[in-house]
């Protein structure tokens with residue numbers, strides 16, 4: 356499906372949107388619920404990634420295909436490895452078979468797991484024969500993906516002696532590790548995280564608890580971008596959010612102040628208001644704690660005609676696509692001057708955005724959603740627009756509700 360997006364008649368957008376639950380919190384909560392069935396969950400994500408996680412957790416044998424979902428791949432690896440009597444082949448999309456999993460597999464094997472590679476060493480698909488894991492200490496590199504660490508932490512309370520992790524190297528995507536620990540704490544599991552050591556206590560059962568998933572801040576990021584590119588006075592309300600979020604991407608509220616957008620919290624709603632056009636001509640951010648916002652911010656900079664230097668992007672090449680390369684290609688098509696290296700992206704200020712450019716999305720939901728706000732500046736096309744369902748199936752409907760023209764062409 357190719358969509359053409361056109362400028363809204365009124366660029367002083369005023370609208371309220373209900374956003375689905377965080378996919379990160381959803382997939383953690385679902386795994387915890389599989390371990391402790393008396394847990395209840397509210398505001399689950401309606402994303403494909405949440406759906407494949409729910410389906411995967413129901414399996415006890417055969418093939419489990421998690422498509423493009425990194426969290427499901429990593430979290431289910433730990434889960435099935437620790438489930439005595441279950442035996443599955445865990446696989447995913449072509450791209451998932453190129454996303455590394457060796458660090459997690461090796462850590463689990465050290466704990467006693469039985470996991471074999473079906474095709475290529477270090478990559479899915481993997482054959483997992485569930486076992487009782489008896490060891491309780493392991494060290495693993497922490498600079499490639501925090502999902503390996505979260506996977507181990509999520510099963511930790513179910514291990515007879517809990518788990519102690521030693522994290523080696525610079526820890527990346529730290530807020531996601533803290534989110535995992537916070538959810539464990541919410542269900543009464545004792546945890547500690549000091550320096551490069553994490554400890555999780557064992558827990559046989561938990562009290563009846565309802566985990567209320569906050570809506571997705573990565574999804575909110577696109578509305579921050581839209582607000583930034585709107586006229587002063589634009590106001591977008593999003594729900595259901597918490598002022599004490601577990602999601603690192605809630606840093607959007609702070610970052611977008613630099614782009615003239617303020618955020619106010621009231622009950623469970625945030626109001627994004629475009630208050631000023633008086634913004635810096637160049638911005639710099641280290642996004643190692645919020646890697647999923649990099650595409651959004653880069654495109655906002657292009658739309659505002661300002662320069663940007665984004666660092667901490669070393670994990671982007673192993674996500675749904677090589678996001679650094681994809682960003683460079685697509686921003687360049689729009690007329691931008693972009694340089695990338697292994698962990699950063701530099702964008703020169705550009706005032707002329709080429710109209711009617713078709714953005715390729717590379718099976719990456721965030722490529723589609725990050726470029727969409729440029730519809731506030733010019734007509735733009737998005738190829739394979741259905742990719743958004745990975746995290747935000749209602750994205751195009753919600754964009755239409757804002758008054759942006761969304762038409763299949």
Ligand SMILES: O=C(O)C1=C[C@@H](OP(=O)(O)O)[C@@H](O)[C@H](O)C1
Nearest residue numbers: 379426500501502528531647670
């Ligand atoms: O744990 C999680 O829910 C996630 C962790 C991050 O991945 P990395 O730790 O691989 O950077 C993030 O990019 C992903 O969208 C979700």
Ligand SMILES: C=C(OP(=O)(O)O)C(=O)O
Nearest residue numbers: 423424425426647674675
């Ligand atoms: C990186 C992402 O997802 P995952 O790693 O869970 O596939 C994302 O949603 O941006």
